[in-house]
Amino acid sequence: MDERFYVSAPPHIKSRYDARYIMHQVIIALIPPTIAGIVIFGFRALLVILISILSSILWQRMVLSVKGEKRPLDGSEIVTGLLLALNLSPLVPWWIPVVGTFVAIVLAKELFGGLGFNIFNPALIARAFLLVSWPMEMTTWMFPSIGVSQATPLNGITQATPLTLLKLQHIYTPYINLFLGNRGGCIGETSVLALLIGAGYLFFRGVIDWKIPIPYIFTVGVLSLVFKQNPLFHIMAGGLILGAFFMATDYTTTPITKLGRIIFGISCGVITVLIRLFGGYPEGVSFSILFMNAMTPLLDRWTIPKPFGYRPLGRNI
Amino acid sequence: MRKFLRPLINGILRENPILVLMIGLCPALAVSSAAVNGIYMGLAATFVLVGSNLIISIIRRIVPDQIRIPIFITVIATFVTIVDMVMHAYAPDMYSILGIFIPLIVVNCIILGRAEAFAYHNGIIDSIGDGIGMGLGFTFILVVLGGIRELLGNGTLFGFQVMPISYKPVLLMILPPGAFLTIGFLQAIQRYRGGKS
Numbered sequence: 001m002d003e004r005f006y007v008s009a010p011p012h013i014k015s016r017y018d019a020r021y022i023m024h025q026v027i028i029a030l031i032p033p034t035i036a037g038i039v040i041f042g043f044r045a046l047l048v049i050l051i052s053i054l055s056s057i058l059w060q061r062m063v064l065s066v067k068g069e070k071r072p073l074d075g076s077e078i079v080t081g082l083l084l085a086l087n088l089s090p091l092v093p094w095w096i097p098v099v100g101t102f103v104a105i106v107l108a109k110e111l112f113g114g115l116g117f118n119i120f121n122p123a124l125i126a127r128a129f130l131l132v133s134w135p136m137e138m139t140t141w142m143f144p145s146i147g148v149s150q151a152t153p154l155n156g157i158t159q160a161t162p163l164t165l166l167k168l169q170h171i172y173t174p175y176i177n178l179f180l181g182n183r184g185g186c187i188g189e190t191s192v193l194a195l196l197i198g199a200g201y202l203f204f205r206g207v208i209d210w211k212i213p214i215p216y217i218f219t220v221g222v223l224s225l226v227f228k229q230n231p232l233f234h235i236m237a238g239g240l241i242l243g244a245f246f247m248a249t250d251y252t253t254t255p256i257t258k259l260g261r262i263i264f265g266i267s268c269g270v271i272t273v274l275i276r277l278f279g280g281y282p283e284g285v286s287f288s289i290l291f292m293n294a295m296t297p298l299l300d301r302w303t304i305p306k307p308f309g310y311r312p313l314g315r316n317i
Numbered sequence: 318m319r320k321f322l323r324p325l326i327n328g329i330l331r332e333n334p335i336l337v338l339m340i341g342l343c344p345a346l347a348v349s350s351a352a353v354n355g356i357y358m359g360l361a362a363t364f365v366l367v368g369s370n371l372i373i374s375i376i377r378r379i380v381p382d383q384i385r386i387p388i389f390i391t392v393i394a395t396f397v398t399i400v401d402m403v404m405h406a407y408a409p410d411m412y413s414i415l416g417i418f419i420p421l422i423v424v425n426c427i428i429l430g431r432a433e434a435f436a437y438h439n440g441i442i443d444s445i446g447d448g449i450g451m452g453l454g455f456t457f458i459l460v461v462l463g464g465i466r467e468l469l470g471n472g473t474l475f476g477f478q479v480m481p482i483s484y485k486p487v488l489l490m491i492l493p494p495g496a497f498l499t500i501g502f503l504q505a506i507q508r509y510r511g512g513k514s
Contacts, residue, residue, distance in 0.1 A: 107498075133489040 019115065022251075023075030025207045029198035030082050030246065036194035037187035040144045041090040045187045049085040052097035056081030059105040067110075076115045080104050083123035083246060086188020087239065087286070088130075091142045096134065100126040120293045121253050124286045131286075139164075141184035161185045162237040163282040178236040189239040199245035211261035212254060212268075213244040219269025227277055240272065243285035253293040260299040268292050321446040324435070328450025334427045335458040335500070336507040341427035344418045345459055346496040352475050355463035357411045359456025361400045361419060366428050366455075367448035368396040370436040374444035377437050389432045390423065397423045427451060458503065465499050466490045 038046045060077040064070075084100050104126035112118045131138045141161055161184050162173035177183045181191025188195075202208045220240055221231040234240070248254065248268055255261050268288045275284025328334070334341050344362075348354045372392045373380075380388050401419050404412045412419065422428065431451055436444040467473055470490030472480035480486075489495050 129489055132492065132494070133487045134485060135488070137485070 019076065020074050022207055023079050025202065025205050026079050026246070027075065027082065029201045029207075030079070030086070030188075032194040032197040033086060033188045033191060033242070034082065036181050036191035037086065037090075040181050040190055041142055041187060044142070045090040047094075048088055048090055048092060048097055048187060049082065051094055052085035052088070052101055053078055053081040055098045056084070056101040056105055059102055060110075063106055063110045074115060076109075077105060080109070080122045080126075083188075084126050086242065087123060087127045087186050089138065089141050089185075090187050091140050092137055096130055096137060100130050103129045116252050118252055119296075120290055121247055121250050124247055124290050124293075127286050128290060143184060144182050144190070161282065162233075163276065166233075166237070167276075167282045172230065172233060173237065175232065175236065178233070186239060186242075189242045192236050192241050195241045195245065199241070202245065202249075208245065208249040209261075211258060212248045212265040215262050215265030216244040216248055216269045216272075217241070219266045220273055223270065223273040227273070229277070234273070234276065238276070238283045239285045243289055244268075247286075248289050248292075253296060255296050255299040255303065257300055257303040257305060259305075260296075260303040263299055263303070264292050264296070267295070320440070321442050324439075324443050324447035325450035325453075328447060328452075329454040329457065332451075333454040333458065333507070334451055335455060336504050338427075338430075339504075340430055341425050341455060342500070344421065344425060345455070345462065346493065346500065348415055348418050349459055349462040349466060349496055349499075350470070350491045351467045351473075352460050352464040354411070354414060355459030355461075356456065357404070357408065358415055358418065359452065359459045361404065361415075362422055362425060362427065362455055363449065363452025364400055365393060365396040365422050365425075366431060366452045367445055368399075369393045369428055369432055370444040370448035371441065373432045373436040374439060374441045380437075385437065386429075386433075389429060389437075393428055393432070394423050427455060462496070462499055462503065466495050470495055 034049060038049070056077045057073065060073060064073075081097075081101050081104075084104055085097060088097060088100070104122035107129075108120055108122040108125035109115065109118045141164075162178065165171040165173065173183050179192045181194065183190055199208070199213070203210075217235055217240060221235050224231040224234040244265075248265065255264050268285075271288035271291055272284040275281060275287060281287070332338055335345050341362075344358060348358045369389070369392050373389060376388075376392075397420060400422070404415075404419060431447060435447045439447070464474055467475075468479060469487045470492075472478060472484050472486050487495070490499070
């Protein structure tokens with residue numbers, strides 16, 4: 001029988017937009033920031049990325065074999081591992097990404113039922129777990145290796161992130177360093193240019209839409225102005241660009257309704273600015289997205305679209 | 318003897334207050350950051366549980382149905398006051414660690430729940446057995462929970478260094494999220510075992 005006469009419950013039109021295709025698109029989009037991170041921070045960054053991806057695949061295979069499921073890997077574990085690595089400092093010890101991917105894959109994803117059933121973004125849960133458990137190891141930042149001239153052949157000078165510098169010493173990092181990535185920070189968050197290239201690719205492919213990232217970034221800018229801060233600095237410093245385009249757009253953990261997505265983005269922005277300016281941590285992107293992940297079912301319920309001409313029952317004219 | 322043992326074993330395993338009945342979670346989550354805390358908290362609760370079960374079982378025929386809850390609370394509060402004062406006098410260090418959770422045993426759902434569900438309807442011997450069983454079940458889980466959290470979050474067990482010095486403790490485990498995670502895992506193991514048998 002020809003496949004066109006396949007009879008089943010809808011949907012009948014099959015597109016190539018399955019989980020595997022989307023995960024591969026996200027991996028492609030993450031290549032520019034990955035390369036930027038390796039160029040900026042050198043060999044250690046590459047090592048952290050490799051350990052993270054490999055251990056992530058390992059945990060995924062182990063979970064599948066314990067569960068007795070014989071399905072092929074769908075690429076989501078590579079995305080999780082890569083995203084987690086991009087969220088780590090290049091100076092973390094080797095076991096940090098291994099423990100992190102265990103938390104991400106086993107605790108945050110598979111124990112909730114696997115891809116599509118997880119409440120929270122796995123990579124962000126792992127980052128929060130690591131940050132709370134080992135604050136020392138997680139916040140030892142590295143000065144970019146390309147910033148060190150030959151005259152000072154030092155290996156691994158530690159340097160605070162721009163947001164920490166602002167919070168503790170009121171120093172503004174120059175825009176050009178923020179934009180190109182020549183500054184301390186996580187492996188993948190420093191180069192705004194590379195992140196925008198990746199995000200642009202995802203827009204072009206239709207994998208993500210504007211309804212979460214743009215309100216998110218816009219809100220952070222506006223609120224920074226309200227609190228008499230430099231909006232451009234707050235948009236480019238820290239993990240906002242990475243978080244807004246690559247983590248707050250995860251299909252599983254964000255609302256599906258249009259209005260819900262916009263509310264999600266705006267709320268993330270509000271929480272991020274509040275944590276940055278009034279909280280204990282210098283950065284609030286990951287916590288804000290995790291918090292709003294928990295709100296996603298409520299947002300979906302509150303913003304169910306009203307069908308055209310709908311009238312509530314029992315209220316006849 | 319069987320009247321005594323049946324509810325006792327029931328409380329430790331098949332109807333464990335924390336893992337199966339899911340009551341008394343609040344102190345279990347709050348004080349289980351070390352194994353020693355679990356022993357003290359568990360024994361304090363066991364004493365109150367046995368005492369209140371005994372008294373309520375004795376007076377159950379003369380307690381009017383409408384005002385039984387205030388009477389239960391009065392009985393329980395008496396025993397909690399005893400524990401509170403004794404611990405304050407003889408174990409001041411532990412008293413300062415457990416703090417507010419000793420007086421709060423008064424409103425612990427395990428104790429009021431067993432008074433209402435068991436001691437009010439059963440004889441004296443059964444009630445004592447139920448009190449000991451529920452109390453030991455509570456203590457057992459508190460010690461296991463506290464032990465796991467202390468081992469992972471501090472590298473020690475009952476105050477002794479167990480993990481090698483190079484071990485970097487998982488701080489999260491002695492913070493509140495660690496309690497929720499561990500108790501979730503223990504409950505999952507209990508369900509898994511229950512599902513198999």
